[in-house]
Amino acid sequence: MQQSSPSRTAEVVCLFRALEHQRRAPARILDDPYAQRFLGRATSTALRASRAAGRLAELPPRLSAGLATYVLARHRFMDDALGAALARTGAERVEQVLVLGAGYDTRAWRFAEALAGRPLFEVDFPSTSKRKEQIARRAAAELPATSVHRVQVDFLQETFDGPLLRAGFGRGARTFVIWEGVSMYLTRSAVKATLALVHALCAPGSELVLDFWFLLDAPDHRAAAHRFSANLLHLLGEPVLFGVHPEDAGAFLGRAGFALVDLADADALGARYVRDRRAVYPANFVVHARRDP
Numbered sequence: 001m002q003q004s005s006p007s008r009t010a011e012v013v014c015l016f017r018a019l020e021h022q023r024r025a026p027a028r029i030l031d032d033p034y035a036q037r038f039l040g041r042a043t044s045t046a047l048r049a050s051r052a053a054g055r056l057a058e059l060p061p062r063l064s065a066g067l068a069t070y071v072l073a074r075h076r077f078m079d080d081a082l083g084a085a086l087a088r089t090g091a092e093r094v095e096q097v098l099v100l101g102a103g104y105d106t107r108a109w110r111f112a113e114a115l116a117g118r119p120l121f122e123v124d125f126p127s128t129s130k131r132k133e134q135i136a137r138r139a140a141a142e143l144p145a146t147s148v149h150r151v152q153v154d155f156l157q158e159t160f161d162g163p164l165l166r167a168g169f170g171r172g173a174r175t176f177v178i179w180e181g182v183s184m185y186l187t188r189s190a191v192k193a194t195l196a197l198v199h200a201l202c203a204p205g206s207e208l209v210l211d212f213w214f215l216l217d218a219p220d221h222r223a224a225a226h227r228f229s230a231n232l233l234h235l236l237g238e239p240v241l242f243g244v245h246p247e248d249a250g251a252f253l254g255r256a257g258f259a260l261v262d263l264a265d266a267d268a269l270g271a272r273y274v275r276d277r278r279a280v281y282p283a284n285f286v287v288h289a290r291r292d293p
């Protein structure tokens with residue numbers, strides 16, 4: 001895992017969202033009009049090339065094998081859960097949002113109206129968080145006003161409760177927690193420690209959305225290619241370390257004090273959100289859970 005330079009995987013998934021913004025609305029899995037602001041030189045070039053060609057540039061299908069579609073569908077799953085949570089009122093009203101490993105997540109702006117002034121806290125490596133902060137500051141006049149607080153932490157080296165509380169996070173408040181595209185890059189103990197911390201910091205009834213990688217166990221070439229593709233992330237400096245099988249997700253989360261509300265694997269994500277023939281990468285799934293009373 002690289003700490004000194006901004007996360008490359010965060011920029012790649014941001015590119016996927018920027019590319020999706022170029023699709024016609026009916027075929028879009030989601031619309032993120034701010035993603036393109038956070039692209040670097042190589043990813044901006046990829047976006048421009050796709051525009052110039054008048055078509056959507058994607059990774060060669062054999063290489064990506066539905067990864068971009070998975071990334072978009074998990075984002076949409078989490079968007080929908082967040083939108084529903086922010087609309088709750090009374091005793092179920094969400095007081096704050098926490099985005100762990102936020103990368104270039106633009107929900108602070110995309111959900112500015114629904115947040116209605118409620119604070120959103122983003123936690124990430126200093127390198128990624130600072131780059132995002134600089135870009136957001138330069139673009140401030142064109143972004144919706146929102147209450148976003150960035151906290152800079154390495155989950156593998158330190159706990160984030162102190163910095164988060166100092167940034168104004170309300171201990172014991174009802175919280176919606178987003179942990180997207182991160183668990184697979186951490187050790188098992190770091191994942192468990194993070195869940196324990198979320199459990200300790202958030203009120204009963206708080207909600208959590210996250211995704212997991214798992215080892216496809218089919219003995220065919222396709223599954224073998226997917227097992228190999230996870231190792232390719234080593235080349236981006238962010239190797240896949242941790243996984244949970246979908247069958248075990250409920251028990252894993254249950255031991256951490258969270259009850260499973262919803263689970264969507266590749267088939268479910270495809271059925272819910274994909275309106276064209278795009279395939280969804282099969283070795284990941286998304287969950288929505290609720291902190292036990």
Ligand SMILES: C[S@@+](CC[C@H](N)C(=O)[O-])C[C@H]1O[C@@H](n2cnc3c(N)ncnc32)[C@H](O)[C@@H]1O
Nearest residue numbers: 007009010101102103124125154155156180181
């Ligand atoms: C694949 S990106 C996902 C970014 C964002 N959640 C999204 O979906 O657009 C993974 C993110 O997790 C962050 N991350 C990974 N390991 C981390 C760690 N040990 N401490 C802090 N952040 C970490 C990376 O910096 C990066 O922003």
